[in-house]
Amino acid sequence: MRGPDGPGPQPRPDGPLDGFDVDGPGREALDWLYRFVTAIELAPAVAVHSVDAGGIIRFWNHACAQLFGIPASRALGRPFREIVSHLERQAEFDDTIAGIWHDGVAPAPRDWKVQTAGGRRLWLHSNHFPVKRNGAAQQVFCMEVDITARKQAEDKLMQAARVFQNAHEAMIVMDAEYRVQMVNGAFTAITGFDAADIVGSTLASLPWGEDETGFYESIWSQLDGNDHWQGEMPAVRKNGERYTSWVALTTICDPHGQASSYMAMMSDITERKRVEEQVRHQAEHDPLTGLPNRTLFLDRMHQALATWRRQRDSFAVLFLDLDRFKSINDNNGHQAGDAVLREVAARLRGCVRRVDTISRLGGDEFVVLLADIGGADQAAHVAASVMQAISHPIDVGGQVLGLSVSIGIAICPTDGQDVDTLMHHADVAMYHAKHNGRNSFRFFSPEINARVVERGELEQGLRQALDNGEFLLEYQPGLDVGSGRVIGVEALIRWHHPQRGLLLPHEFLPVAEECGLIVPIGEWVLDEACRQVRSWRGEGHEVTLAVNLSDGQFLHDELFDTVDAALGRSGLDPAFLHLEITEGALMQGDGGLDGTVAALRARGVQLAVDRFGTGMASLSSLRRFPLSKLKIDRSFVNDIEHDPDDAALIPAIIAVARSLRLRVVAEGVETGEQLRFLREHGCDEYQGFYAAGASSRPDFGLTPR
Known part of the structure; x- marks a missing residue:
């Protein structure tokens, strides 16, 4: 019993010890x-x-x-x-x-x-x-x-279990090794994966997240430092459907502060992202054309300026204004005007790259940001393409409408190094274009503008030169190093410009390459040269013909038709035609290049590598193709007497050619000393001014007919 004075057994008549005999055996x-x-x-x-x-x-x-x-x-x-x-x-x-x-x-x-x-x-x-x-x-x-306390803990655990199972967010519990211990019903509902599909797997093998190297390592490093990571992750459901998830990872520590498990909570935010994207798109795009509006365009401008400050990549701003657009609205109604603006937007998209930005500023004003341009010529090329695209008639409700555009161009950094300056200068240039007759483009810089105008005039002249018969060919002889005998000629194009006189290839062929005229011009050269050499051979002059092919010509789909047509019309034996290609063409060609070379050689046409030593051709690439000649660039020949290093390269090139059973031709021979050096080291043929000086007849008895 417990008595009033403290603990201790106190027998009472009615206590649990009542009835025991304290004096007896008990x-x-x-x-x-x-x-x-x-x-x-x-x-x-x-x-x-x-x-x-x-x-x-x-x-x-x-x-x-x-x-x-x-x-x-x-x-x-x-x-x-x-x-x-x-x-x-x-x-x-x-x-x-x-x-x-x-x-x-x-x-x-x-x-x-x-x-x-x-x-x-x-x-x-x-x-x-x-x-x-x-x-x-x-x-x-x-x-x-x-x-x-135990019951309260059990209640909490049961409540947590109910929360775990009934939560709308997917929940994943992992052990210290990131192996999944359990998932809730929301995980299955969102992902389609049952617990049996997931439990026991590591986090990295779960069907959400990227496969990029270091992705999970990045998450773990943040968990180690902060015990928490959260962010968006692309994900894939069991049925293969892709969606976007928001994931929060948390470290759970034991009483000693050591990580004992991890919990991930995941929710499907695909719809939210779609709505956000829709709202953002509406805030940043023109509702009529779908193009970026002024806000987004200015943001892209700031990005382009930041890139220029880091990498010095120039970019251009083209300010466009449709000529006499107001009359379309006045005469045909605003619905027709809206249809024209939508069509203009579509045509502009076809004139630029994906990295460029087109914006409608309002009304009939558009602006284009050309990122990372190589120079003013590229901006001019895009401007010309835009003018041509917009000039095509537009059918609006059965009514055909004509349209033109005036364009102003400003280039960073020459015309400005901030958004306001560049936009203002492009606008000013556009007004100059409009005031000078419309349907044209102008650069803000007078110097660049003059140069681009000159190039445009040159391009326009090239387009007329073929029809007007303004091209002509000159033939540079090729001599045998040992005998000095003329054994071949190389066709060289000249342009007799109506205003500027005789132009050499370097003055107009680059423009022809850029504007796509090099192929028809090359066809004329090949056709005319084959006809002339066939005529000479008919007169008893045993010469071969060398014709340079640009990279564009050599890789063009119609090369075989062009060669066959020229040989067929002239009657020249294919064995006497040497097509000279660059090292760049050999390196640029894809797997079909082998077939191109093989097809030409099957026709009997000879192939030579022009200006060898200036490109990137390797010995393995030379061995790959059945070539016939290798031409040493004139830059090496010029330095024979002055640069021992370049002089030492020539014997090496000749040795390579010999190992490949190729004849060697030296270009640009101007002195007897150069010829003597080439003869000593086994060069086969040479070209250059010294050949003309060594002959009593500058035309070598060959007169073009």
Whole structure:
């Protein structure tokens, strides 16, 4: 029992030790019971109490006083129901105690939710058992363990499990090795993958995220430093459908601060991204044409300026204004005007690259940002393409409308190094174009403008030169190094310009390459040269013909037709035609280049590599093709007498040619010393001014007819 003066067994007539004979043989047993009761009294974690048949408390240990907040002096002798009520299960508790008294059998341990007289709510794990004497129950002992904290933890776990399973976001729990331990229903709903598909896999093998090297390592490095990472990730559902997810990864640490597991939360933000993109597109694009509006265009301008400051990549701004557009609106209505603007936008898209930006500023004004241009010529080329595209008639509701455009061009950095300056200068240049007759383009810089105008005039002249018969050919002889005999001629084109006189190839062929005229001009050269050499050979001059092919000609789809037509019309034996190609053409060609070379050689045509040593051809590429000649560039020949290094390269080139069974031709021979050097090292043929000086007849007896 517990007395008023402190813990300790205090036998009472109605106590659990009542009836024992303390003076008889049971004295030793009684002493043992006293010690047992003392131990129960002092048990710190187990509340022990007993009640008699009327439910009156007969024993109340120290742990009971602590748990229920009532000392033994106030508990003993009172009904247990006054101190503790069993919430929602009082009747069940009463029946349990009554069953013990009736049957004398201890029931199985149970958990009870109770409320003390002081209002505290507790969870107790209870064991009830009878204390018998002479076979009949005298008292019922109760041993209670406070499991409130455990129950609260269980409730929290159950609540967390319900949250885990019912959350709208997909949740993934991983161990310290990033292996998935469990996923919730939302994960399956979003991804289509069941838990069986995922559990046991590592995070890197999950069907979301990129395959880029270092992607997951980047996430882990941030987790290690911050215990958290979040961001957008592309993802793939089980059915292969792609979507965008928002993922948050969190490190879960043990009590020692070490990472014990990880949790990932994922949500499908595809629709949100679509809406955001739609809103952003509407905010940054013209509703009529779908082109970027002023806001987006100025942002691209700032990006281009930032790139220029880092990398010094020039860019151009083209300011466009449709000529007499107001009359279209006035005469045909605004619906027709809108249709014209949409068609202009579509045509502009076809004139620029994907890296460029077209914007409608408003009304009939457009502006184009050409990123990373090679120079003013490229901007002029785009401007000319735009003018040509817009000049085509536009059919609006069955009515054909004509249109033209005036364009002003400003180039960064020469015409400005900030947005406002460049836009203003392009606008000014556009007004100059409009005031000078419309349907034209102008550069802001007078110097560049003059040069581009000159190039445009040159291009226009080239387009007329073929029809007007303004081209002519001159023939440079090729001599045998040993005998000095003329064994071949090379056809060289000249342009007899109506205003500028005789122009050499370097003055107009680059323009012909850029504007696409090199192919028809090359066809004329080949046709005319074959006819002339066939005529000479008919007169007894045993010479071969060399014709230079540009890279564009050599790689053009119609090369075979051109060669066949020239040989067929002239009657020249293919064996006497030497087509000279550059090292660049050999290196640029794709897998079909082998077939091109083989087809030409099958026709009997000879192939030579022109200006060898200035390009990127390798020995392996030379071995790959059945060539016949190799021509040493004049730059090496010029330095024979002045640069020992260049002079030393010539014997090496000749040795390479010999190993490949190629004849060697030296270009640009101007002195006897150069010829002597070439003869000593086994060169086969030469060309140059010295050949003309060595002959008594500058035309070598060959007069073009």
